[in-house]
Amino acid sequence: MIATTPSVPYYAVIFTTLRTDIDQGYGDMAERMVALAAEQPGFLGIESARDGVGITVSYWQSLEAIKAWKAHAEHQIAQKTGRSDWYRQYKTRIAKVERDYGFDKDAA
Amino acid sequence: MIATTPSVPYYAVIFTTLRTDIDQGYGDMAERMVALAAEQPGFLGIESARDGVGITVSYWQSLEAIKAWKAHAEHQIAQKTGRSDWYRQYKTRIAKVERDYGFDKDAA
Secondary structure, three states, X not given: OOOOOOOOOEEEEEEEEEEOOXXXXXXXXXXXXXXXXXXXXXXXXXXXXXXXEEEEEEEEOOHHHHHHHHHOHHHHHHXXXXXXXXXXXXXXXXXEEEEEEEEEOOOO | OOOOOOXXXXXXXXXXXXXXXXXXXXXXXXXXXXXXXXXOOOEEEEEEEEEOEEEEEEEEOOHHHHHHHHHOHHHHHHHHHHHHHHEXXXXXXXXXXXXXXXXXXXXX
């Protein structure tokens, strides 16, 4: 559930959202987009949580991979429906991960 | 609830966590750390959600501001207790936000 990512540098897309009350199709779309993203070249991993605000962070090898995923036909439809139906507000931030470190109690 | 951040570039700290079953002191600490972070020089905003995995993204003006916050005495104690008590696993990623864009239905 915490993404296993390679050595830096790599890229993160931080997608923060507030939902509308419209649920129709949302769950299926969200699940499908995670599965579809995972099939794309350059995909490294994804982390997602929602309580009130939703935060999904996907990790990618390059800016080119992120650009290609944004332009993917089925993803484009999801983005459009997101704006018309599911999201009241969102922000997408594209960031270069320059440093990372972690902790694992089982390994500590 | 979606952070209002300035024009790029700025920095993001993506803190992804899995909790232990130990709740003692966790809620107070989490609330206190958000309030304390917001008082630090260079702090720009914070977004947080948990369901299973927890994701907290804080935004900062510079790497120096992030470094100073990491070294803050009270934050150091929280980090130490995090490893001993509250977190089973975590990953911290420091990233430079190079591009961002958003959508607001009320403004659309």
